[in-house]
Amino acid sequence: MNDHSSFYFQSYEQWRHAITVRCNITLTSEYARTRIAALNDASDTHTKEFAAKYGEAYLNQVIDWFSRAEQEA
Structure with missing residues (x-):
């Protein structure tokens, strides 16, 4: 198996930023x-x-x- 850990988001904040800012997706419930x-x-x-x-x-x-x-929406 390849190590893809460098591509992983390390925190909720990083993940949320990528979804909402970089991908411009609104995280509705x-x-x-x-x-x-x-x-x-x-x-x-x-x-x-x-x-x-x-x-x-x-x-x-x-x-x-x-x-x-979902809980924060």
């Missing part, structure tokens, strides 16, 4: 819920690719960040 559902769907092709590339631990971290964003 609806958007967060949609992403949480997709990332929790083990049969989803994109979720499988994400887990294979970055690992289950990072996948779970991103789900947690979307959950936090």
